[in-house]
Amino acid sequence: MEIEIIGLKGIPLIKKGDDLSQLIIQAAELQGIQLNNEDILVIAETAVAKAEGHVIQLEHVEPGERAKEIAKHTGKDAELVESIIQESNEIIKVGPDFIISETKHGFVCANAGIDESNVDKGLATPIPVNPDISAHEIREKLENNTGKSVAVIISDTQGRAFREGAIGTAIGISGMSPLWDRCGELDLYGRELKTTSIAVADELSSAASLMMGQASEGIPVVIIRGVNYFQKLRNESATIKPLIRPKQFDVFRE
16 A cells, blocks of 8 residues: 655635635645545644634733633733633643643543644634534535545544654544444454554644645645555545544543
8 A cells, every 4th residue: 555645735814705616726736736535634724714714812811710710820921821721621731831631532642632723823723613513514515526435534633641742633534434444353362452542643744744844845635545445445425523532531641
């Protein structure tokens, strides 16, 4: 299997109301690229949030007492802390310069996924309201406009427990299953796999993140081409939910 990872250059700074599907098609055409069947498009969540107008103006946020108390403990601005609280189901752990929470989507991550990078000063972008719906709407428009069968992944950069450094992580998906259950297949020695489930959406998000970068690269969309297991995972009604470990099975949470 040979996989291509193609960063789409020339996509302008996203603003509220922009049609990401059209910007993707236009950027691809400028690079002499046409979408193919079985292409997987990975899109940075910041671009999606900005297009949907899901942006926080921090100066308009009124911190509550809980936010002020957490701000003292963490060293973070109280307005940002209040925003994190508002975007969370639960604040799990706080400490100097960190807040770990469960978002309203069920993701456990730092700062409820709120990002202050790649937006104007004083603004922050939370995770889109429903990344699965966002992915589905973008995929539907791309398929209608190109006639090609594709998948769309919305990705975010998140840290990991017990590991330094952040990686691309899938938070929304449309067109393919996020998990590949390989139980029942045989390994190289003929042994049957019993518990092997691959988080392919996260693997693809991390691969795309290498091209996107985290600073001024300006590549919010990546095409991944040549994935030979696409048809096995094709799923019109897929959501990101299978990647979220149920709380009762999370052995690391108190």
